[in-house]
Amino acid sequence: MAAHAHPSAAQPAILNEVNPTPFPRATLVENNRSFGWVTDKISGIIEGKTPTWWWVCFVLACCVASFTVAGITYLVSTGVGVWGHANPVDWAWDIVNFVFWIGIGHAGTLISAILCLLRQKWRTSINRAAEAMTIFAVVCAGIFPVFHVGRVWFAWYLFPIPNSNVIWQNYRSPLEWDVFAVSTYGTVSVLFWYVGLLPDLAVLRDRFFKAGNKVRSFCYGLFALGWRGSNRHWSNYEMAYLILAGISTPLVLSVHTIVSFDFAVSLLPGWHTTIFPPYFVAGAIFSGFGMVLTLMLPLRAIYGMQDLITQYHIDCMCKIVLATGTIVGYAYGMEFFIAWYGANPNEGFAFINRAFGHYAWAYWIMISCNVITPQFFWFKKVRQNTALVWILSIFVNVGMWFERFVIIVTSLARDFLPSSWGYYSPSIVEIFTFFGTFGVFSVLFLLFIRFLPVMPMAEIKSVMPQADAHGHDHH
Amino acid sequence: MSAKPYGLIATFDTTPSVYHAAEQVRDAGYKNWDCITPFPVHGLDKAMGVKRSNVPKFSLVGGILGFTTGMSLIFYTSYISYPLVVGGKPYFSPLFAFPVAYELTILFTAFATIGGMLFLNGLPMHYHPVLKSSKILSGMDDKFHIVIESSDPKFNLAQTKALLEKVGGKEIQELEA
Numbered sequence: 001m002a003a004h005a006h007p008s009a010a011q012p013a014i015l016n017e018v019n020p021t022p023f024p025r026a027t028l029v030e031n032n033r034s035f036g037w038v039t040d041k042i043s044g045i046i047e048g049k050t051p052t053w054w055w056v057c058f059v060l061a062c063c064v065a066s067f068t069v070a071g072i073t074y075l076v077s078t079g080v081g082v083w084g085h086a087n088p089v090d091w092a093w094d095i096v097n098f099v100f101w102i103g104i105g106h107a108g109t110l111i112s113a114i115l116c117l118l119r120q121k122w123r124t125s126i127n128r129a130a131e132a133m134t135i136f137a138v139v140c141a142g143i144f145p146v147f148h149v150g151r152v153w154f155a156w157y158l159f160p161i162p163n164s165n166v167i168w169q170n171y172r173s174p175l176e177w178d179v180f181a182v183s184t185y186g187t188v189s190v191l192f193w194y195v196g197l198l199p200d201l202a203v204l205r206d207r208f209f210k211a212g213n214k215v216r217s218f219c220y221g222l223f224a225l226g227w228r229g230s231n232r233h234w235s236n237y238e239m240a241y242l243i244l245a246g247i248s249t250p251l252v253l254s255v256h257t258i259v260s261f262d263f264a265v266s267l268l269p270g271w272h273t274t275i276f277p278p279y280f281v282a283g284a285i286f287s288g289f290g291m292v293l294t295l296m297l298p299l300r301a302i303y304g305m306q307d308l309i310t311q312y313h314i315d316c317m318c319k320i321v322l323a324t325g326t327i328v329g330y331a332y333g334m335e336f337f338i339a340w341y342g343a344n345p346n347e348g349f350a351f352i353n354r355a356f357g358h359y360a361w362a363y364w365i366m367i368s369c370n371v372i373t374p375q376f377f378w379f380k381k382v383r384q385n386t387a388l389v390w391i392l393s394i395f396v397n398v399g400m401w402f403e404r405f406v407i408i409v410t411s412l413a414r415d416f417l418p419s420s421w422g423y424y425s426p427s428i429v430e431i432f433t434f435f436g437t438f439g440v441f442s443v444l445f446l447l448f449i450r451f452l453p454v455m456p457m458a459e460i461k462s463v464m465p466q467a468d469a470h471g472h473d474h475h
Numbered sequence: 476m477s478a479k480p481y482g483l484i485a486t487f488d489t490t491p492s493v494y495h496a497a498e499q500v501r502d503a504g505y506k507n508w509d510c511i512t513p514f515p516v517h518g519l520d521k522a523m524g525v526k527r528s529n530v531p532k533f534s535l536v537g538g539i540l541g542f543t544t545g546m547s548l549i550f551y552t553s554y555i556s557y558p559l560v561v562g563g564k565p566y567f568s569p570l571f572a573f574p575v576a577y578e579l580t581i582l583f584t585a586f587a588t589i590g591g592m593l594f595l596n597g598l599p600m601h602y603h604p605v606l607k608s609s610k611i612l613s614g615m616d617d618k619f620h621i622v623i624e625s626s627d628p629k630f631n632l633a634q635t636k637a638l639l640e641k642v643g644g645k646e647i648q649e650l651e652a
Contacts, residue, residue, distance in 0.1 A: 035513065035617030160548060168552035172564055177574040184578040188585045195589055199514075203615045210612055225593070226600030229614055231510035233596040235520050239528035240592035244585060247534075251581045258574055461617075462514040469494035469518050 026312040028121055028463050033307055035461050042200075042453050042460075043207055045303055050450065053302070058446050064439025071433030072147055080150040082429045089412045089424035094148035096404040097434050099259055100287070101141035102182065103280075103400060105189070106252055107288020108134030112192060113248035116241075122316050124459040125308045129299065130292050131193040132452075136444040137291075138186040140437040145178075147433075174261035181258040188251055192244050194223075198237075199458040202227035256281045263407065270350035270411035273338065279331035283403060286324035286370070289317055290396030295445065297390045299454065308455060311384060318377040318389060321396060325374030328403075332371065350411055358423055359410045362402050369399020481604035481652040482508075482624040483635055485644025486613070490516055493619035496642035497522040500621060503638055507627040511605060511620040530591045537587020538580050545576025604650045622650065 029038070075082055085092055108130040115123040146155050158179045160169055169176045201224035208217035227233070260280035263271035293314075300309045339351040354363050373395040376382045383389060409424050448454070461467055487493040497510055501524045510519060519525075549572040553559070558566045569576075593599070605611060605622060614620050621644060623635050632649075639647050 039513075039616045160552060166557060167559075168557055170559075170561055171549045171553055171575060172561055172571045174574075177578075180575045180578040184582040187582060191585050191589055195592075199615075203513075206612045206615050225598045226603060226606065227598065228600075228603055228605050228611065229511045229513055230596075230605075231512055231516070231519050231523060232525055233598075234512065234515040235525050236528045236530050236592045236595045238515050239530040240588050243531060243534045243588045247581045247584050247588075251578075254574070254577060254581075258578075261574075458514040462517070467490055467514060467516065469490045469516055469522070 026122070027310065028124065028312070029460065030307040030310050033464075035464070035466065038308075038460050038464075039203060039207075039457055041305075041308070042455050042457050043204060045449070045454060046204065046451060047207065047211070054446060054450060058443065061439045061442035061446060065436055065443050066439070067432040068143065068436025068440055071429050071436060072143070074429055075147060075433070076152055080148065082427060083148075084425055084427040084430055086422060086424070088415045088420050088422055089409055091408055091412060092424050093405075093426050093430045093434060094144040095262075096401065096408055097437065098141050098144040099280075099404045099408075100401045101137045101144075101437065102185075102259060103256065103284035103287045103404075104291045104397075105134040105137035105141070105185070105288065106256060106281070106284035107292050108132070108137075109185075109189060109192075109248050109252040110285050110288065111292070112196070113245040113252065116245040117249060120316075121463040122313050124463050125305075125310075125313055125455055126292060126296055126317075127459070128193075128196060128452075128456045129296060129449075129454050130288075131189065131196065132445065132448045133288075133291060133295060134189045135186070135193060136441050136448075138182070138189060139444065140441050142182065142186070143433075143437065143440075145182075174258065174265045177258045178262055181255045185251060185255045188244075188248060192248055195237075195241060195244060196456055196459070197452065198224060198227050199229065200453040200456060202229070203457055204453065253281055256284045268411050268415065269344070269346040270354065270407065272347075273335065275331055275334055275338070279328070279335075282324045282327040282331065283370075283400060286321060286328055286374075287396060287400035289321045289324065290393045290400065293317055293321070293389060293393035294397060297386055297393075299449065301386070303454075305455075308460065314386070314389060315380075315383050318383045321393070322374045322377040325370060325396070329371035332367065346416065350414065353414050354406060354410045357410065357414065359406065359413070362406050363410070366399055366402040366406050369395045370403060373399065479652065480625055480632075480649035482622050482626075482630070482650050483632075483639060484511075484605070484608060484610055484620050484622045484648050484650050485639040485642075486610065486646045487619040487621070487644060490619065492643050493621065494519060494522050496621055496639075496644060499642045500623065500638065503629070505623055505627050505629055507624040507630075509622045509624075511611075511614040511622060513615055513617060513619075516619075529595060530588060533591025533594075534584050534588045537591075538584040540587070541580040541583025542576050544583065545579035546572055548579075549575060604652055608648070608650055610648070 083092070083094065085094075108127075111123050111130040112127045112134075115127075146152060149155055149158075157163075158169070158176070169179075171177075201220045205217050205221040205224045208214075208220060257277040257280070260276035264273060264276040266272060296309060296317075297314075300306060336351050336355075339347045342348075354360075373392050376388075376392055382392075413424055414421050485496075487496060493510060493512070494516065497519060500508055501522065510516075510523060512519065546569065550567050554567040560566075564571070605614075605620075610618075610620055621639065621642075623630060623639070625632075629635075636647055
């Protein structure tokens with residue numbers, strides 16, 4: 001890049017122009033594929049015959065989901081007493097599971113919004129499936145707070161709907177903030193996802209029309225709203241997409257901040273700490289990327305998507321898991337430091353009790369899964385071993401569930417009054433209900449990969465080298 | 476009238492070719508014309524002379540409306556409709572009302588942004604001559620098209636066709652209205 005320098009002149013003290021070292025750009029779609037290949041590959045999944053494995057997984061997922069249905073039916077017909085909650089642990093698996101699922105959702109929004117603003121082009125291959133994961137995770141998360149109110153037919157009391165008692169919600173409570181945060185998050189995630197789907201639904205509409213399948217063409221066409229790829233439309237569309245990314249970024253950060261306020265605003269030792277909002281957000285992104293890897297790696301293998309989800313994509317995701325996992329590990333250490341430095345005996349006890357008390361087993365599962373597991377991603381060999389990455393991603397999911405369990409249950413089980421201390425164990429109904437949510441999630445995700453394009457075709461095309469209007473040179 | 480076509484459609488194979496063709500159609504002074512592309516082509520707005528989108532204006536209105544709704548909802552319910560002392564705290568303070576107002580700002584902005592985008596694009600649209608054309612299939616896949624509408628004051632079937640040929644358009648066809 002020294003084309004502008006005079007060949008004979010010595011290097012001047014101050015350069016007229018500084019050119020950054022040319023860095024080879026990572027290829028986002030491998031093997032020099034064409035636009036048509038991308039359309040055929042992604043649409044082909046929907047147009048092809050339903051594979052046998054899909055039916056097997058779908059039936060299995062339905063069976064698992066029935067556990068949630070059974071658990072909730074029993075709960076509603078009997079009462080919240082069927083869960084293992086008892087004084088002093090009045091929040092347990094319900095809130096653990098809620099925070100676990102909502103946290104998983106956050107990676108989807110991070111990929112679609114924050115990486116969009118940062119112009120991380122590698123997001124295009126994974127953002128559609130990650131956004132779908134967000135929505136389905138919010139669905140699973142929502143089940144728990146709604147049903148833990150006990151008399152679920154009063155759940156509408158959470159919203160400011162005029163009622164005959166003329167009373168209103170208590171807006172001083174973080175729990176009410178949470179109602180607004182989570183419902184906004186769910187709604188905006190669906191909207192963002194739908195806007196991204198719009199051009200791809202139009203592709204399917206036209207392909208099914210050509211194939212003579214009028215019914216499916218009509219269904220996709222209905223939701224494609226008459227999209228025709230007009231550049232005047234794209235202009236408004238891109239602006240809208242950018243703004244949605246811009247507002248989803250503070251949204252995703254605020255949602256887990258408010259979730260952490262549920263704890264941080266209380267006065268319980270172990271909960272009442274200012275580190276909670278950033279610590280929860282980092283943990284959410286950590287767990288969410290763990291789940292993205294858990295879902296995308298099998299999808300990539302089954303559908304032969306290696307050219308679209310390349311090793312570069314996996315590297316990027318592993319590095320984010322490593323970075324956020326390390327932040328989480330730092331937060332664990334900082335919590336302990338502040339508990340000691342703050343010199344509050346109750347706070348100090350809460351943390352010693354976490355690591356060495358009755359729930360020490362949960363604490364050390366959390367530490368091993370969340371702090372040690374991601375450190376393997378420093379090594380290129382590990383990141384290139386897809387099976388190993390997948391196994392490590394499962395550990396991340398497990399670890400993050402235990403993090404919420406440790407935070408919620410250990411603090412409550414040993415509160416201020418030793419005479420009321422207790423030990424919480426879940427009842428079989430709770431275990432069934434939580435187990436079933438994995439089925440609910442899988443059912444929704446399987447339907448998604450069967451009927452909707454798993455990757456955004458238009459966005460992938462726009463980051464391919466041929467998309468450059470000024471010609472392209474091969475690196 | 477019935478014989479008058481909606482416009483002319485020309486096909487281009489590559490992104491640079493449609494980009495340079497768009498510049499020339501713009502310079503020829505056409506107003507009612509469009510490019511059909513399978514993905515947003517970077518820089519094509521400028522090549523077409525399309526102005527910056529008006530969507531942000533909708534977003535701003537939505538955001539202001541959302542924040543005001545949140546604040547006034549909480550002010551009305553906790554200060555006017557049913558004032559209740561909880562934990563000795565004030566009936567209303569913008570501080571505790573902030574998280575809800577913040578979330579509603581984002582919620583309303585999202586709806587306004589998408590609503591604004593659809594409104595400006597005239598969507599949902601039940602019928603459009605381009606959608607009726609067989610070209611739409613490739614237009615959604617891997618080809619690029621330029622459509623010049625007959626409603627343009629400069630439109631002249633022969634001259635416009637000649638222009639499209641000159642800028643490199645292939646398979647030039649008339650679009651049925």
